Amino acid sequence: AQKVTQAQTEISVVEKEDVTLDCVYETRDTTYYLFWYKQPPSGELVFLIRRNSFDEQNEISGRYSWNFQKSTSSFNFTITASQVVDSAVYFCALSEGGSSNTGKLIFGQGTTLQVKP
């Protein structure tokens, strides 16, 4: 069965610290997609990144970076030099890549990140 685990329920850091949010997934599919979403207090989920299972290249976007390792079924997210505006709940999600997929994202429990000034 598919499953996404975000073991860190809450993380608190001081501004300018680096922080890594962990995500471990389970799937039997060879083709799948992994996502990170950010949910600020306003409620909407904001898409951050999508990675397909055939692309293990790490990615950097400004202060954000993602480390995808199929060997450990992990897709971790690092924020460098964190800022107060990064405070939010972050969700990791998994989707099958087959044609039967109808948009079903399997979400982790989410990690609440608090960045203090």
Next chain:
Amino acid sequence: ETGVTQTPRHLVMGMTNKKSLKCEQHLGHNAMYWYKQSAKKPLELMFVYSLEERVENNSVPSRFSPECPNSSHLFLHLHTLQPEDSALYLCASSPSTEPFRDSPLHFGNGTRLTVT
């Protein structure tokens, strides 16, 4: 104007009431979704519509009734809800239900529902 708009933002209803949640997307997408976010639980997919046809009903109780009159609008009709139905209901859209080759889901701000 945001891509996906949900109204109302907050709703309090009694167990015998009937109410509806509305979602509108301005992105030209063909697929729309309802997700439920309960406290301490992962987001759960409820319904998927593709080109106004329901393509997935994820074992949702019949007291939740979706409606998709066109590709831009999605409703969730609620009746005789239970207190455990209190949650954040999120609407999302995507260009199609193809497995995310080109675009991820775009979410609205959600409706915070409280059932008393």
